[in-house]
Amino acid sequence: MKFGGTSVGDGSRIKHVAELAKEYRDSGNEVVLVTSALNGVTDALLKSAKEASETGKTSTIKEFITDLTKQHHQAAQDAITGKKAKKIVEVVTEELDSRLEELEKALIGICYLGELTVRSIDYISSYGERLTAPILCGSLNSLGIKSRSFTGGDAGIITTDDYGNARPLEKSYSLIIERIEPLLKDSIPVITGFIGENEAGIITTLGRGGSDFSASIIGAALKADEIWLWKEVHGILTTDPMIVPEARTIPVISYIEAMELSYFGAKVLHPRTIEPAIKHGIPVRVKNTFDPSSPGTIIVKDLKQSKDIVKAVTVIRNVALINISGAGMVGTIGVAARVFTTLANAGVNIIMISQGSSEANISLVVDGSHLDKAVKGIRAEFKNGIIKDVTQDRNICVVAVVGAGMANTPGVAGRVFGALGKARVNVIIISQGSSQHNISFAVSGDDAAKAVQVLHREFGLDGEN
Numbered sequence: 001m002k003f004g005g006t007s008v009g010d011g012s013r014i015k016h017v018a019e020l021a022k023e024y025r026d027s028g029n030e031v032v033l034v035t036s037a038l039n040g041v042t043d044a045l046l047k048s049a050k051e052a053s054e055t056g057k058t059s060t061i062k063e064f065i066t067d068l069t070k071q072h073h074q075a076a077q078d079a080i081t082g083k084k085a086k087k088i089v090e091v092v093t094e095e096l097d098s099r100l101e102e103l104e105k106a107l108i109g110i111c112y113l114g115e116l117t118v119r120s121i122d123y124i125s126s127y128g129e130r131l132t133a134p135i136l137c138g139s140l141n142s143l144g145i146k147s148r149s150f151t152g153g154d155a156g157i158i159t160t161d162d163y164g165n166a167r168p169l170e171k172s173y174s175l176i177i178e179r180i181e182p183l184l185k186d187s188i189p190v191i192t193g194f195i196g197e198n199e200a201g202i203i204t205t206l207g208r209g210g211s212d213f214s215a216s217i218i219g220a221a222l223k224a225d226e227i228w229l230w231k232e233v234h235g236i237l238t239t240d241p242m243i244v245p246e247a248r249t250i251p252v253i254s255y256i257e258a259m260e261l262s263y264f265g266a267k268v269l270h271p272r273t274i275e276p277a278i279k280h281g282i283p284v285r286v287k288n289t290f291d292p293s294s295p296g297t298i299i300v301k302d303l304k305q306s307k308d309i310v311k312a313v314t315v316i317r318n319v320a321l322i323n324i325s326g327a328g329m330v331g332t333i334g335v336a337a338r339v340f341t342t343l344a345n346a347g348v349n350i351i352m353i354s355q356g357s358s359e360a361n362i363s364l365v366v367d368g369s370h371l372d373k374a375v376k377g378i379r380a381e382f383k384n385g386i387i388k389d390v391t392q393d394r395n396i397c398v399v400a401v402v403g404a405g406m407a408n409t410p411g412v413a414g415r416v417f418g419a420l421g422k423a424r425v426n427v428i429i430i431s432q433g434s435s436q437h438n439i440s441f442a443v444s445g446d447d448a449a450k451a452v453q454v455l456h457r458e459f460g461l462d463g464e465n
């Protein structure tokens with residue numbers, strides 16, 4: 001079971017988590033907990049590291065550490081109650097203080113160096129989870145349950161060196177069995193989500209929102225009956241409830257649909273979450289911490305063809321459009337190859353590609369944070385000839401409709417673009433993968449919410465049709 005940032009938002013919520021875990025254990029299950037950082041702490045850590053490297057002000061660091069200390073001490077006091085509370089709070093507070101001291105030293109180091117590497121970003125951002133796990137562990141202890149806390153690396157998640165987006169190495173799966181399985185009989189281990197370590201023992205992170213992925217890696221390694229992700233929403237919804245408040249919970253969804261949804265921006269799941277679960281065919285459940293008895297969403301391997309053609313609508317923000325054009329591109333072999341090689345070498349993540357049959361232009365959607373290096377790379381590669389113009393636009397979003405029922409159903413694209421046309425939403429580029437499980441397109445950032453609302457209604461996802 002993984003608990004997200006809102007689910008462990010403060011001490012009383014952490015206590016609720018410990019009670020939930022106890023309840024499932026008492027009813028005959030073996031449980032492992034994966035925890036996120038307290039809500040907002042990862043953002044605060046990243047902000048503080050950035051400020052430290054830019055301003056070099058150690059006084060700001062001291063204030064930050066004081067606040068963080070207060071917040072976590074308070075959480076420990078509220079989460080740990082009962083007869084033995086005093087002793088347990090003492091032990092937990094001591095552990096928190098030694099973590100906070102390390103963190104302070106690291107941030108002050110960054111102040112002096114004036115430099116923030118990807119490796120230090122991962123190190124600093126790991127503290128959110130590393131400060132939460134001991135509190136949750138103490139809360140379980142105070143309920144009379146044996147528990148130990150582990151970092152992702154201690155638990156066996158050994159990753160590649162890709163700081164900020166690391167992936168587990170195959171050997172993680174056997175290490176997790178070795179280190180965690182023996183504890184399940186008589187305790188509930190608590191493992192930090194989001195982080196692992198590389199083969200040299202240096203802390204890495206699995207990317208923002210990565211605790212979902214951690215839970216899935218651990219669940220797959222232990223061949224769990226189910227992997228449960230507890231959040232503040234009722235499950236996977238038909239779209240982001242922030243955009244469409246009427247969005248409904250999807251009771252059952254297939255692995256492939258859930259993967260497409262998360263790739264195409266549904267923030268509810270880290271994009272890699274499903275991969276380890278698929279390997280062992282383990283069902284993944286998304287449930288609401290604040291309404292535990294409600295069934296949530298279950299993500300499963302096979303799904304009988306459902307009557308819903310479109311299951312969900314998603315939106316990716318923070319992307320950018322690049323348009324490459326020039327009459328010299330027409331009929332010239334190898335232009336696309338050069339464009340993509342250049343972008344790959346520059347480490348640019350490409351989200352969508354489109355080339356008109358006139359061959360006079362190629363349009364690409366890339367990660368917003370990769371735009372500058374992408375444009376620079378293409379300009380350098382083609383500095384003399386073929387490509388005349390490289391333009392860019394940051395104010396765009398990618399919207400996708402997702403559903404396995406779309407495969408081989410004629411007319412879905414017609415309905416998508418018909419509805420958008422009627423609503424006067426201008427579509428900039430379009431793409432449909434050959435899996436036919438999604439249709440995605442780019443629109444101006446100003447039109448994104450409208451596009452999502454129109455399609456949500458068109459496919460009856462609000463339950464009106």
Ligand code: ADP
Nearest residue numbers: 004005006231232233236237239240266267268
């Ligand atoms: P946690 O970090 O607690 O595990 P997240 O905050 O990552 O949970 O995910 C829940 C958030 O995802 C919600 O606040 C919601 O606004 C957003 N969201 C976006 N798309 C969807 C969707 N299709 N279904 C559910 N939530 C969604």
Ligand code: ASP
Nearest residue numbers: 036042194208209210211
């Ligand atoms: N705490 C991390 C984040 O905010 C990981 C997570 O919550 O899943 O991105």
Ligand code: MG
Nearest residue numbers: 004209267268
């Ligand atoms: Mg998340």
